[in-house]
Amino acid sequence: MSALSGIRVLDLSRILAGPWAGQILADLGAEVIKVERPGSGDDTRGWGPPFVKDPDGVDGQEAAYYHCANRNKQSITLDFTQKEGQQLAIALAKQSDVLIENFKVGGLAAYGLDYPSLKAINPKLIYCSITGFGQNGPYAKRAGYDFMIQGMGGLMSLTGHPDTEEGGGPMKVGVALTDIQCGLYSAIGILAALVQREKTGEGQHIDMALLDVQVACLANQAMNYLVSGQSPKRLGNAHPNIVPYQDFPTADGNMILAIGNDRQFRAFCELADCIHLADNPDFATNAARVKNRSELIPLLRQRTVFKTTANWITLLEAASVPCGPINNLQQVFANEQVKARGLHLDLPHPTFGSVPQVASPLRLSKSPVSYHSAAPQLGEHTEHLLTELLGLSSAEIAQLRTIGVI
Known part of the structure; x- marks a missing residue:
């Protein structure tokens, strides 16, 4: 019933x-x-x-x-x-x-x-x-x-x-x-x-x-304002509280990186052959990465362009680093998970x-x-x-x- x-x-x-x-x-x-x-x-x-x-x-x-x-x-x-x-x-x-x-x-x-x-x-x-x-x-x-x-x-x-x-x-x-x-x-x-x-x-x-x-429904952004007294600014696809958490260019398009903790950041850096960034105190913690996002993001973009979106997703998923493609609706409804559900x-x-x-x-x-x-x-x-x-x-x-x- x-x-x-x-x-x-x-x-x-x-x-x-x-x-x-x-x-x-x-x-x-x-x-x-x-x-x-x-x-x-x-x-x-x-x-x-x-x-x-x-x-x-x-x-x-x-x-x-x-x-x-x-x-x-x-x-x-x-x-x-x-x-x-x-x-x-x-x-x-x-x-x-x-x-x-x-x-x-x-x-x-x-x-x-x-x-x-x-x-x-x-x-x-x-x-x-x-x-x-x-x-x-x-x-x-x-x-x-x-x-x-x-x-x-x-x-x-x-x-x-x-x-x-x-x-x-x-x-x-x-x-x-x-x-x-x-x-x-x-x-x-x-x-x-x-x-x-x-x-x-x-x-x-x-x-x-x-x-x-x-x-x-402003959720964390409303709380960011109420706690800090500062109105959040537009960040495009970036996140106000987490870095890197946005779109990145690949060899054949774009992908989403949604790195939520320091372990995931280190794992990404290992795969992107830039482990020195994870060891750098300016980028080693999320708080440091948020503070220094303007320096970090261009460095990461220089790395992501050397592999295709599919290559990155295969590598990053195996390392438990959250990532995904940016699909149009034709791709959404053709997706195997969307079909399975x-x-x-x-x-x-x-x-x-x-x-x-x-x-x-x-x-x-x-x-x-x-x-x-x-x-x-x-x-x-x-x-x-x-x-x-x-x-x-x-x-x-x-x-x-x-x-x-x-």
């Missing part, structure tokens, strides 16, 4: 952070109902190219972006700005265990879909709000987006080459990492609230903010035949993640849900379509 079997989630969220949290819960066995606008749905359905192709190789109308965060869900189209739509959304919330939303603070109160209103009819409801800045504070009413939060939350001050180097300056991460992290924290909060509900019988409100998550899978789809997916990294021995469907078509399950959950007749559903509620 799936870990979250029997849990129903009403997902009112859009774009990435909320849908990512909903997909995690769906992978773990929850029934996730995605509520979308009639006619258009989640904005990311149109965020292409690339678009998923049908069996004949023709582009469909659904972007790959949308399919990254919405598998294992059901889609219902519902306009809850209309009175009839509000009533249906409230009825669905009454029968749900969890609700996820990412509207502006206070935006759902006008429709009776805010937490106080729904708590009154469903005290067991766990209500997760995802916003840019949280439910309180001077920025609470502002909209928040991943890119701007990466900047405001300090991540871009740490990412990119130093200003003194060619191409230097702040840089965002290559994926919407703040959204992803917020989705992960949201799922964790929801799971914790479900455990708490088992003890008390009561639900609760979860207040998630992109800015909070970004600052929390089953990270690429295909899920059935009524129009496209199948849709490629990246598997969940969760590996549970007793209640494993399960996959049953690709992301749903817009409104694919509307009639089924209105009939099975809310008991509407065919005539009532037809009338709702006529007035544009569904």
